Amino acid sequence: MTAAATALAVVLVVFLTSLGTAKMLAVAPIRQMAAHVGFTTAAYRRIGALEVAGAAGILVGLAEPRIGALAGAGLLLLLAGALITHRRAGDPLREAVPALIAALTVAAYLAVLWGGIR
Secondary structure, three states, rough: OOOOHHHHHHHHHHHHHHHHHHHHHHOOHHHHHHHHOOOOOHHHHHHHHHHHHHHHHHHOOOOOOOHHHHHHHHHHHHHHHHHHHHOOOOOHHHHHHHHHHHHHHHHHHHHHHHHHOO
16 A cells, blocks of 8 residues: 555544544534434434444555455445535535545545555
8 A cells, every 4th residue: 555545544534533423422513413404313323333434444444455445435425425415405615625525535545545456
């Protein structure tokens, strides 16, 4: 694995674990966001669990890049759903920035990783 892929993986693991944990713990701002976009707190907790699982997959990907690629693909789909949800809720761009940055970072991770796997 290249240094770039490793650096992107570390950033994603920290970011997604933090975000996913906040969702699983249902901290107040997360509960408000869930209600705003029309999700229950339980649904947001499940989304948080998926984020943490994806982060774990990327972490495993440091040793087994194919697992990291699969986790990244799943996270990219999850983040696309987040962006669509923000759009449907009529949120301004600033509300979707964390999901957008995470999606772009996952895409960069996959692009760098793909070059190393081939």
